[in-house]
Amino acid sequence: MAARFCTQTKVGWTLHINPMSLKYFHILFIILSVLTSIGFGVWAVLHGQETQSQGYFLAGIASFAVSIALAVYCIGFIKKFRKL
Numbered sequence: 001m002a003a004r005f006c007t008q009t010k011v012g013w014t015l016h017i018n019p020m021s022l023k024y025f026h027i028l029f030i031i032l033s034v035l036t037s038i039g040f041g042v043w044a045v046l047h048g049q050e051t052q053s054q055g056y057f058l059a060g061i062a063s064f065a066v067s068i069a070l071a072v073y074c075i076g077f078i079k080k081f082r083k084l
Contacts, residue, residue, distance in 0.1 A: 037067040
């Protein structure tokens with residue numbers, strides 16, 4: 001049987017929205033964090049080159065390291081919860 005997204009009642013139409021599970025929200029949040037960290041890293045490295053500031057450059061490199069750590073964590077999280 002196909003899932004119903006809308007049903008008609010006596011008053012009108014009712015929209016049925018299933019809330020996102022905590023597992024999928026966690027994965028989405030990690031992916032958004034990875035993308036944000038990469039974006040900040042690109043900005044920091046480019047800004048560090050423009051201003052010749054090592055602080056921005058190092059912050060960009062650290063941001064890329066955090067991005068890699070988050071991506072590894074996300075992959076491990078997905079593998080772990082596929083079993084459940």
